[in-house]
Amino acid sequence: MDKLVIEGGKPLSGSIVIQGAKNAALPILAASMLVEGNVTLDQVPNLLDIEVMLNILRDLGCKAEHKNQTVWLDTTGVQSSHIPESLMRQMRSSIFLMGPLLARFGEVTIYQPGGCAIGERKIDLHLRGLMSLGAQIEEEGSRVVCYAKKLRGAEIHLDFPSVGATENIMMAAVLADGLTTISNAAREPEIQDLQNFLNAMGAKIIGAGTDTITIEGVEKLTPCRYPVIPDRIVTGTIMVAAAATRGSVTMHNTCPSHLTSLIHVLRRAGVQITVDGDIIKVGSANRPKSIDRIVTSPYPAFPTDLQSQVMVLLALADGVSIMKETIFEGRFKHVDELCRMGADIRVDLNSAFIRGVPRLYGATVEATDLRAGAALVIAGLAAQGKTVVEQIHHIDRGYDRIETMLEHLGARIKRVSSPVNNLIQP
Numbered sequence: 236m237d238k239l240v241i242e243g244g245k246p247l248s249g250s251i252v253i254q255g256a257k258n259a260a261l262p263i264l265a266a267s268m269l270v271e272g273n274v275t276l277d278q279v280p281n282l283l284d285i286e287v288m289l290n291i292l293r294d295l296g297c298k299a300e301h302k303n304q305t306v307w308l309d310t311t312g313v314q315s316s317h318i319p320e321s322l323m324r325q326m327r328s329s330i331f332l333m334g335p336l337l338a339r340f341g342e343v344t345i346y347q348p349g350g351c352a353i354g355e356r357k358i359d360l361h362l363r364g365l366m367s368l369g370a371q372i373e374e375e376g377s378r379v380v381c382y383a384k385k386l387r388g389a390e391i392h393l394d395f396p397s398v399g400a401t402e403n404i405m406m407a408a409v410l411a412d413g414l415t416t417i418s419n420a421a422r423e424p425e426i427q428d429l430q431n432f433l434n435a436m437g438a439k440i441i442g443a444g445t446d447t448i449t450i451e452g453v454e455k456l457t458p459c460r461y462p463v464i465p466d467r468i469v470t471g472t473i474m475v476a477a478a479a480t481r482g483s484v485t486m487h488n489t490c491p492s493h494l495t496s497l498i499h500v501l502r503r504a505g506v507q508i509t510v511d512g513d514i515i516k517v518g519s520a521n522r523p524k525s526i527d528r529i530v531t532s533p534y535p536a537f538p539t540d541l542q543s544q545v546m547v548l549l550a551l552a553d554g555v556s557i558m559k560e561t562i563f564e565g566r567f568k569h570v571d572e573l574c575r576m577g578a579d580i581r582v583d584l585n586s587a588f589i590r591g592v593p594r595l596y597g598a599t600v601e602a603t604d605l606r607a608g609a610a611l612v613i614a615g616l617a618a619q620g621k622t623v624v625e626q627i628h629h630i631d632r633g634y635d636r637i638e639t640m641l642e643h644l645g646a647r648i649k650r651v652s653s654p655v656n657n658l659i660q661p
């Protein structure tokens with residue numbers, strides 16, 4: 236089991252290029268199953284979740300190669316529309332294959348997906364959306380079998396703007412007969428990226444990025460080459476790390492407009508941020524200021540995927556802050572670990588009350604999920620002394636060798652296998 240060992244207290248400084256977005260690449264890889272032929276995707280990060288998705292695609296009969304951030308797919312051999320339970324369980328995003336495989340083969344068998352333990356994460360909105368398009372669904376235990384000779388367009392209203400359900404319905408509706416509208420659709424940038432990819436293959440979709448998406452079904456798609464957007468959550472993680480260590484970092488290959496809510500929050504905390512095209516510079520020499528209330532909500536509001544990272548900054552702020560999590564009920568697991576490092580945080584229902592402390596202290600802590608793990612890494616970078624972050628396979632799901640990226644910014648961080656003592660000379 237790998238661990239990260241961090242000798243904290245050194246401000247991050249320098250510049251880095253941000254990786255492509257996990258949450259855009261995963262649905263786009265799934266959407267590639269809608270077409271027959273060679274699809275090439277650029278800016279695909281080297282992540283555990285991408286590896287799992289490529290293994291699922293190979294299991295379905297697709298040829299897949301991933302080298303230097305480019306993925307080459309040959310989907311002509313895809314025959315199967317059955318995803319084994321062991322593969323489904325490896326991540327939540329396996330669910331993205333339901334819509335495309337159903338649209339291409341008229342049937343699909345999947346199992347309840349796995350993923351980080353951050354909440355219940357039902358798939359009812361996905362299933363109801365597909366049923367509205369004419370699919371019949373049979374559930375038996377964790378197995379879900381879905382049939383439809385030909386999907387037909389429909390008006391679908393989502394009770395909640397679920398990112399994954401919006402994407403699954405879009406992918407299924409692309410080859411359906413007639414027009415589909417999704418109202419109360421999620422508006423995340425990754426949904427716009429999926430629309431752009433599908434349209435590049437000949438789909439007719441408008442409205443992604445707003446709460447109403449319209450899909451006019453087409454007969455057939457044509458393969459294409461497509462670059463995935465930059466990862467706004469990785470960008471945000473580094474921005475917070477720069478601020479928490481009172482460093483100065485320049486990030487290239489970013490989409491600042493995707494980070495408006497974070498930029499606003501960090502500026503309120505007293506962090507200096509400048510934006511120039513696709514470059515974001517973050518600098519901070521002073522103790523952060525507390526923020527009375529941050530609430531996570533669907534895009535464009537403050538993202539749940541940056542909640543734990545920003546909590547580290549607030550844990551070091553001058554004053555009391557409140558963070559309310561409204562998307563996932565199990566997303567405060569980093570709090571106990573941060574308290575082990577000296578943070579003063581109390582959780583009541585879905586709100587965390589954060590009384591800032593002047594400093595955190597190194598400790599051995601456990602990453603319980605992807606973003607909780609990223610938060611603990613930031614805490615370790617800012618803390619006095621040595622921090623060991625365990626269970627870092629969670630972090631590898633979303634950050635392409637996080638230690639290499641941070642080392643490049645001057646951090647004293649190493650990935651090690653046990654034993655961990657004496658591997659870093661301060």
Ligand SMILES: CC(=O)N[C@H]1[C@@H](OP(=O)(O)OP(=O)(O)OC[C@H]2O[C@@H](n3ccc(=O)[nH]c3=O)[C@H](O)[C@@H]2O)O[C@H](CO)[C@@H](O)[C@@H]1O
Nearest residue numbers: 258328355356357358359360361397398399400540562563
């Ligand atoms: C790969 C990917 O893009 N992952 C992101 C996506 O996850 P994901 O697509 O799973 O997130 P959703 O927007 O679907 O989930 C949001 C909320 O809706 C609930 N829900 C969802 C679907 C459903 O059928 N029924 C239901 O009740 C979930 O339990 C959760 O409470 O959006 C989340 C919210 O921004 C992010 O944290 C994830 O990083």
Ligand SMILES: C=C(OP(=O)(O)O)C(=O)O
Nearest residue numbers: 327328350351540605606
């Ligand atoms: C929760 C996340 O991802 P997933 O939906 O893939 O579990 C995340 O990226 O923070």
